[in-house]
Amino acid sequence: MDSCFVKVSAGCPVTNVADIDFNVKNIMECIDIAVHQNSKLIVFPELCITSYTCADLFFQRNLIEQTVKGLEKLCHYSKKTDILIAVGAPITFNDKLYNCAVIIKDGDILGVVPKSYLPNNDEFYEKRWFVEGREITDKILNLYFQKNIPFGTDLIFCAENLKFGFEICEDLYTPIPPSSHLCTGGANIIGNLSASNEIVNRAEYIESLVKSQSARCTCAYVYSSAGVYESTTDLVFGGHLMISEKGTLMEQNDRFQRKNQIISQIIDVDKLNNARLKNFDLQQPINLSDYRNIEFTYQSRKIVDFDRYIDKHPFIPSDADQRESRCKEIFNIQTAALAKRLEHTGMKRVILGISGGLDSTLALLVAIKTFDMLEYTRKNILCVTMPGFGTSDKTYANAVNLCKNLQTDFREINIVKSCIQHFKDIGHSPDIHDTTYENVQARERTQILMDIANKEKALLIGTGDLSELALGWATYNGDHMSMYSVNCSVPKTLVRYLVEYVCEHQVQPQISKTLKDILNTPVSPELLPNDKANDEISQKTEELIGPYELHDFFLYHLVRQNSAPEKVFFLACHGFKDQYSPDVIRKWLNFFIKRFFTQQFKRSAVPDGPKIGTVSLSPRGNWKMPSDASFKCWLLK
Numbered sequence: 001m002d003s004c005f006v007k008v009s010a011g012c013p014v015t016n017v018a019d020i021d022f023n024v025k026n027i028m029e030c031i032d033i034a035v036h037q038n039s040k041l042i043v044f045p046e047l048c049i050t051s052y053t054c055a056d057l058f059f060q061r062n063l064i065e066q067t068v069k070g071l072e073k074l075c076h077y078s079k080k081t082d083i084l085i086a087v088g089a090p091i092t093f094n095d096k097l098y099n100c101a102v103i104i105k106d107g108d109i110l111g112v113v114p115k116s117y118l119p120n121n122d123e124f125y126e127k128r129w130f131v132e133g134r135e136i137t138d139k140i141l142n143l144y145f146q147k148n149i150p151f152g153t154d155l156i157f158c159a160e161n162l163k164f165g166f167e168i169c170e171d172l173y174t175p176i177p178p179s180s181h182l183c184t185g186g187a188n189i190i191g192n193l194s195a196s197n198e199i200v201n202r203a204e205y206i207e208s209l210v211k212s213q214s215a216r217c218t219c220a221y222v223y224s225s226a227g228v229y230e231s232t233t234d235l236v237f238g239g240h241l242m243i244s245e246k247g248t249l250m251e252q253n254d255r256f257q258r259k260n261q262i263i264s265q266i267i268d269v270d271k272l273n274n275a276r277l278k279n280f281d282l283q284q285p286i287n288l289s290d291y292r293n294i295e296f297t298y299q300s301r302k303i304v305d306f307d308r309y310i311d312k313h314p315f316i317p318s319d320a321d322q323r324e325s326r327c328k329e330i331f332n333i334q335t336a337a338l339a340k341r342l343e344h345t346g347m348k349r350v351i352l353g354i355s356g357g358l359d360s361t362l363a364l365l366v367a368i369k370t371f372d373m374l375e376y377t378r379k380n381i382l383c384v385t386m387p388g389f390g391t392s393d394k395t396y397a398n399a400v401n402l403c404k405n406l407q408t409d410f411r412e413i414n415i416v417k418s419c420i421q422h423f424k425d426i427g428h429s430p431d432i433h434d435t436t437y438e439n440v441q442a443r444e445r446t447q448i449l450m451d452i453a454n455k456e457k458a459l460l461i462g463t464g465d466l467s468e469l470a471l472g473w474a475t476y477n478g479d480h481m482s483m484y485s486v487n488c489s490v491p492k493t494l495v496r497y498l499v500e501y502v503c504e505h506q507v508q509p510q511i512s513k514t515l516k517d518i519l520n521t522p523v524s525p526e527l528l529p530n531d532k533a534n535d536e537i538s539q540k541t542e543e544l545i546g547p548y549e550l551h552d553f554f555l556y557h558l559v560r561q562n563s564a565p566e567k568v569f570f571l572a573c574h575g576f577k578d579q580y581s582p583d584v585i586r587k588w589l590n591f592f593i594k595r596f597f598t599q600q601f602k603r604s605a606v607p608d609g610p611k612i613g614t615v616s617l618s619p620r621g622n623w624k625m626p627s628d629a630s631f632k633c634w635l636l637k
Contacts, residue, residue, distance in 0.1 A: 001566070002301045003270075006040050006041070006162055006266070006303075007038050007039045008220065008222050008264065009037065009039040010042070010242065010253075011031075011043070011224060011261065012045060012224060012225070012226070012239035012253075012260070012261045013026035013030050014227070014229050017051040017054060017229075018050060020066045020067060023050070023051065023070070024070045026260055028074070029260050030042065030262055033262045035081050035082070035083055038302075038303055040082070040084060040162075041084045041164065042085055042086070043193060043224045044087045044088060046088040046194050047088040048087055048089075048193075048226065049087055049088065050089065050090060051226070051229075052195035052237070053230045053235070056128075058130075063090070064090060071104075072145045075145070078105060082106075084104075087101070087104065088100070088102070088193040088195075093139070093141055097130050097131065098115065098131055099115040099118070099126065099168060100112050101167075105296050110150070111149065111294050112149055112150070113166045115167075116132060116133055116167065116174075117132060117170045117174050118130055118170065119170045119173075123235055126170075133153055134153055137153060137154040139151040154291050155291075156187050157294045158296070159296050159297055161188075162188070163188050164191065165185075165191075166190070166192070166193065167179045167192055169192065169195055172194075172206075172210070177213060179213060180217060185291040186293075188218075189219060190213070190217070192221065195226035195230070197235040197236060198255070203238065207252070210223050210244045211244050211247050211248070211249055214246055218279050219246070220269075221244045223243070225239060225241070227239030227257070228256055239255055239261060240252070241263045243265040243267075245268065245272070246275065250265040251263045251265040270563065270564075271561050306574060312553060314556040315491045315494045323497060324501065327501035330494075333612055334612070335373055337486065339373060342370070342459060350461050351460050352367065352460075353385070354384065354385050354399045354403055355399060356385070356398035356521070357524070357526075358499055358521075358523065359464060359465050361515070362495050362498055363461050363462070363463040364381070364383065364403070365498075366461075366486045366487075368408075378406065379407070379408065379409050380409070381406075381409060383411065384412070385403070385410075386415045387416070388414075389416060389419070389528065390528045392526065394521060395524075395526060398514055398518050402514045402518070405511050415441060415445060415448070419440050419441055422440050428440070433528055438525070438528070442479050443475060443478040445478070446475075446477070450481075453483065460483040460484075461484055461485070462481070462482025462486070462487070462488065463479070464482075464485060464488065465490050466491045466555070466612075466616075467548055467552055469606065470555045470592075470596055471551060472595055472602045473595075474602060484609060485608065488607075488610075488617075489612035489613060489618075491552045499518065502515065503519065522540045522541075522542070523541040523548070546592070547580075547588070551592050553568075554588075554592045557571060558593075559615055566636065569636055572585045572589065590635050590636055593631050593635055600626070603618075
């Protein structure tokens with residue numbers, strides 16, 4: 001797994017203006033901390049060798065010469081480390097002064113990247129001292145201690161699947177930042193050496209830029225800005241440090257620290273590279289000869305302490321406010337979809353099978369919201385409960401109470417007699433509780449719903465969710481079929497939160513009480529006979545197929561992230577280490593893989609339904625897969 005991840009750092013050293021020896025000493029101390037944390041990249045602030053606020057001292061030959069000597073010290077020091085170092089320094093080239101990122105590894109300067117765009121307004125006067133470097137490519141720089149150093153904005157530093165690009169402060173603010181071109185050329189980790197002074201709201205603005213650029217470019221973005229020991233003649237610097245990955249801010253510091261500071265984070269490089277396989281904007285035709293790949297190696301990529309946060313429930317926002325906002329948005333998508341289908345077909349009636357379980361409850365709540373929005377009477381929502389061999393008194397009562405309290409047209413049709421007759425017709429003993437026994441019930445229910453839909457000129461709404469589609473946990477041409485499926489892109493773990501959302505916002509106590517009881521009921525298709533004495537559900541889905549939270553985790557990482565099964569197993573073992581043993585995770589992951597592959601034929605024939613999130617298994621949209629593909633290469637040994 002080491003090749004999938006890399007730890008990176010952003011550092012802000014304590015500096016004295018124009019005191020190069022002091023600055024280099026603190027840069028070295030920051031490097032030591034990063035190396036101890038097992039980082040393979042550290043990005044320092046803009047012009048940190050000298051300090052950013054040297055002003056006209058940049059014209060002093062002594063400062064420039066001392067800068068080169070400081071770089072020599074850093075190169076010598078780097079020989080005992082295994083980390084890529086990016087420091088800011090003023091560098092002369094062809095008798096012109098450039099604001100540069102100097103990239104150091106194993107005792108050598110691998111390359112020098114000049115700043116492309118220089119700010120020259122308000123409090124910034126960089127064009128007074130420096131020359132813009134955006135047109136410089138394919139050049140060579142010579143210093144007294146090292147010759148033939150690649151110099152230009154066309155440099156990408158490569159170590160296996162890691163490709164580092166660098167830009168400097170103002171470069172990020174431009175309409176098309178240099179990092180956009182670097183990422184098109186293959187860079188997947190961008191470092192920004194910055195010196196942005198603190199004014200009200202600027203930190204929030206820069207944070208939005210960093211997150212946005214890492215999202216647009218499908219990259220990791222490591223940002224380091226100058227700290228409080230810059231000159232305060234007119235400005236104050238806060239030492240802002242950030243690490244973002246594909247639009248998510250993974251780590252940032254508390255600004256205005258008065259000591260050497262480091263932040264570090266593990267980047268999922270495999271996730272970035274997999275995402276790029278489907279990101280055609282990053283596959284635009286380019287001339288790869290425009291970029292110079294500077295190859296280097298690490299002694300080791302091993303991550304000693306894997307401390308990256310693994311979200312066990314990737315479909316569910318952990319923040320309560322964000323979760324509530326997400327639930328509201330999902331309901332809006334579902335209701336907008338159903339409303340359009342009703343208006344297009346001219347139908348003002350829908351029909352649902354209501355079991356007293358979570359999925360049918362969510363579908364009903366979507367129908368209620370849609371009918372209220374369209375100002376249709378709720379009496380045109382036909383709710384049919386169809387008790388069978390395994391229906392418990394609890395789920396039956398919840399189905400009845402929910403439908404009646406929501407003022408729908410509620411109907412009850414017991415399917416026991418018709419199923420027994422069907423067993424006779426096909427020569428199956430009702431005492432054999434096999435797949436046939438279960439599927440006869442599911443198909444009988446669907447037949448009833450379809451026929452009533454025809455009779456009443458109603459649209460049959462499907463209730464199955466995304467997790468059931470992934471596992472093929474549905475009876476083909478039974479509950480698998482409907483006329484429109486509102487839950488088809490909602491994973492099981494998220495269904496619960498959507499019902500909870502309505503429960504918390506439902507003003508009628510009786511409805512909230514019923515919803516709470518449904519939330520506390522085990523997930524079950526109720527197709528096998530129960531213990532009637534105790535009214536206990538005997539067929540509990542998660543005991544048969546495994547925990548849905550694991551399956552949703554597998555689904556997200558296998559389909560959304562295109563991760564290899566070994567990586568999914570690795571992540572699951574870390575994320576669920578306090579809940580499930582590796583053996584249990586391995587068992588259910590292999591189960592998921594087998595079901596996912598062998599049940600594709602069901603997904604190839606699913607009804608229409610709205611896409612809700614980033615994972616959809618519709619054969620007409622996100623997921624196109626042969627029904628007879630082999631799963632053997634995906635199984636864990």
